[in-house]
Amino acid sequence: MSNRAPHLEIRFRGRVIEHLGIDMYQSPVAAIAELVSNSWDADSCKVSVTLPPKIGSRAEIVISDDGEGMTLAQCQSRYLNVGYDRRKDRGDDRTPTGRPMMGRKGIGKFAGFGIARFVTVETISKETGERTSFRLDATQLIEDTDTYAESQPLKVEVLEYDEPDEARTARHGTTITLSDLALKMTPNAAQFRTSMARRFLLMERADEFRVEVNGESISNSEDVEKIEFTFPGDYTEEQLPDSVRIDDEGWGVEVLPNGSQVRWKFVFYKEPIGEDELTGISIFSHHKLAQRPFLFNLSGGFGGQQGTSYLSGRVEADFLDEQKRDLISTERQRVNWEMEASQPLLEWGQTRVKSLLRIWQALRSKAKVDAMRKRMTPFSIRLGKLEKPERKIVEKALTSIARISSLNDEQFADLAEAMLSAWEGGRLRGLIDDLSEADTMDAETLVKILAESRVMSALHAAERVKSQLNLITGLEERIKKRELENEVRDYIAENPWLVSPRWETFRVERSVKALVDEVAKEAYGEYWNARMDLVLSSGNQLLVVEFMRPGLKVDWDHLNRYERYVYKLQHATLAKYSEYRTVSGLLVADKIEKASDILAKIEDMRPRDMDATDWAGLLGRAKKQWEDYFEILFSRAPDDSRMQLLAQSPNGNSA
Template sequence: MSAAVPCLEIRFHGRVIEHLGIDMYQSPVAAIAELVSNAWDADASQVDVTLPDNVKSDSARIVISDNGEGMTLQQCQDRYLNVGYNRRRDRESDRTPAGRPMMGRKGIGKFAGFGIARFVEVDTTSKETGERTVFRLDAEVLIDGSSSYANSEPLTVELIRHEPADPSRTKDHGTVITLQGLSLKQRPPVERFRTSMARRFLLLERSDDFKVLVNGATISDIEDVEKIEFSFPRSYAEYDLPVPAGLEIDGEWGVEKLSDGSRIRWRFVFYREPIGDDELTGVSIFSHHKLSQRPFIFNLSGGLGGQTAIHYLSGRVEADFLDEQDKDLISTERQRVNWDVDETQPLLEWGRARVQALLRTWQDLRARGKKEAIENRIRPFSQRLGKLERPERRVVDKALLSLAKLPAVNEDQFADLAESVLTAWEGGRLKSLIDELAEAETMDSEALVAILMQSQVMSALHAAERVKSQLNLIVGLEERVKRRALELEVRDYIAEHPWLIQPRWDTFKVERGIDPLVKEVAKAVYGDAWNARVDLVLSSGSQLLVVEFMRPGLKADWDHLNRYERYVTRLRTAVIASDSQFRMVTGLLVADHIDRAADVASKVQTLRSQDMDATDWPGLLRQARRQWEAYFDILRDRAPDDSRMQQLAEGQAEPRSISAED
């Protein structure tokens, strides 16, 4: 009698696979995390995740390989291909053979791969027998337009390879899951993927015998310490704060008992800047090292003291009891806990109280830290403050402290506000507002809006006054152009203050580092006349701006424009060849006049399309004036009802003289 031909089949498919795989696990982190948790339950000591360079390639694949206990052919049939297989019930234990708390509970995570791939190939070797089984599942075949959740007839699974038991193969035990036919639009960033995996599992903090690698690098669950401002419960001692009753501190973690006797562990951290990442912001709940509740704030809403602190908060709570109840308290996709049942109320109440207390503590600590920063920042202004009468100085100091308590203001914003307050007081502005600031014990949202609005007015006024000054200078230059009195000294002044004629050049600075290269290219293009030209080379980041001022009285004709084009083009080539930091070279030619011929005008348009502008002095100043006026209009719109701004807007720009000594 011949031996039976090995085969595998699956009875549940159709919409079950679509719902439990494709619909629930469309994130690569969520899908692969489920497969990693299966490796944990298989007592693997190492899991290797390999991500492809190009997910759009037909040959792209994601591979999850572990050295766990593996499966025999019969176990593949009874466990893997049995939808809803309950490992805990089958083994009559919630622990793995090695004593680990099991992560898997519902027996559906194995289909998570279908959320990001069409094909799931399983290659598994049993640690017990050395039997090897390789099979492949095709989501399209499994679904096949089915509208039912269960088919009465089993579906044969593609069995690629089966090797019978062999003791010599037991050393190669483990399982390799290969996902092919990927549906991802782009490859997940490896570093972000690694940290996201770590945040989901908390495995590295508690398990020395389990290692996860992504493209050969171990995932890390260690936060960037430099970005963390406060870490509780450790910060209670660091800042001499009272420790809540009943709290035991175990290293970085707090240990407490809830009102029903359940034991939890927790750690909350506040970052220096808003987190801006939904996966981190708020408090996550874990059970047996696996995510049970996505980040939230225990359903708190409205009227919270220090409410802005929520955007800086990332917390973790280990509540294993949630996964040890007779009924499921955790949703199937392990994204949320059922907070409407009696069993979860003690944790919910504890979380609300702890979060509210820490939000207030964060606000107080930030104010304390900013007060110290105030003292450091005020020190350079001591001479200015010393000129104030003692009562005035006390008012300004108290006003700055009130500003320091505004949680929505980061360090850079606070520095600007503090400078604005000091300058406004010295100038006799907004004294009533500063008095109010000094008297404010707390700052609600309406007061904060008022402060920020006044700060906006102050900033807009200061900027508008500067813009008006620039406009006056430009008017003066326009008068000189009309009188043909634009002497070389004025050109030199413009060369040293390029932002005067182009607001967008405000970030540029004079670049001396490539002077030899500029001279070499100028000699090659202009010959003996190169030294008679007035050149200005500016830089900002990776961009170079070359400004050529033609000598007074000269008209830019076709020949001038051709030489200018060769000059900028050759300089571009030379700069790139020099392996410098600069990757973009633009040009501007300024002359007393531009030839009016049609071919010259066409040449100018062509050059402009290649980032090589050419203009005369009237055109340059006209454009500069329009830009500064547009900038002024923007500033005026920030404080349209302010009387001082209205006076600036109504005042006509007056010509201002300029000399090389300015």
């Protein structure tokens, strides 16, 4: 450390600092982007941004680069000189390594005051090895003054200064620490990386400039899987404008009427983007954002306008930052489009966007139709049953629906299924016929279809529930008439779901019959020949239903034998058949003895997948489940006359 007393000062403060720092850069991304730009202009190869894990009194944001750094004198003449023009000072708009400079106004260095009270700078000069550290206090700079300039300079606190040392030049670079942060929320590192990537055109130049946030490099935020079309790459030979040349990186290159060149790439996402930072076209100049995403000031009344919510793109227009008069706003968020020099770009952008929106609309419709035809394959049998004129109407109606670009694939598939079911059921035929003749569809018509398809879906399900209830009634009649056990068992085997909605996917399973008979013979002994079982399966679950002969009552002795039987069957099945993971048992009888020990025994067995019930209890529980399901369906369309008729006619269907 030298004994020499280093001296730094600042003359412009007060409202200058307030407007150039606090007022314009209150977003962490905007503030830090300015500091990253300064690192670019300092010929840095790498910039590291460290965000705090949590906002608090000691939280800091650190921006560190390996650029050319500054001497003590340069800290005074460059950093603390408000409005310092690096281009004019060096007589060139390029850095020593040939980079086009991003900075122009000499005020971005104060961006940190937009989010922090203290800005601490530590810099090592590549030229001399000098090391300087100083701190600026926003409160001190703007306190008790309403002026833009001060007659008396304000002394800047120099924390450390080391004189020139050639050995230190290898560690050249600048570190800026922002402390006493004015942030209310902890910045999300992943979102921060995405936002930073959208402000810089860095990926094409990753070999010469790398930006990291919390140790991870920022990257192109475009998710290829979410993008449907990319231009100019997806132009057909006929669509490609004569003025567009596609370069090796897939960007379009065009020369504007004023002789200036632009590079561009636009993409359309599969779904609406929903992010202001990404929706629209961003303009970059010298690799840095000059115009936040917009649509070249287009108003309504052009084809494919709904596609604007799917559109994102970037344009490189370096000429904007090379004009004698500054065309870019101070905080680099917008271009002055009223100026003569920017008008050719504005007019080009309007033409290009409108043209691509029309192409997108045609491609989107074709993609929907192709997807529809592919999805029609599972419906081929049903469509084949329609008369040719009817099939043609339904297919044309589906094509009309496919033109609605706002429908995603899942919504389209659901709607196509509903429309086909509606036609088969004799409903909505007039509306579907109208749709088949419509070139376009308004929102009101679509809403009507969606609302009616929702009603139909509920109505179809409700009719089916009523059918299940009718079958349960039929089963009750068989039980009351004391029909033979075999007939009852066969009735359930054909319709296992009618006993419980949970059984809807079960089917008769014969592959385990030999094992079931073997275990039953062992468990029941002399009673084995008197037993009747039904074995059902669904997926990896096996269900064995034992029917007691009509007139018998479940007692303690039978429960013990039944428990032993199911327990042995569970172990034997799991040991021999790997496809079954659970084995459940159900005992059904005319009556169950109401003694407390019998009922307690049944409650004890249920957690172990064994249950016992009488016919009244089983069918009553099943009926209640189906009736509850019907109530849910009814609530989806309570005002529909067909649903009301179905509700009023327990043993009938709607007309």
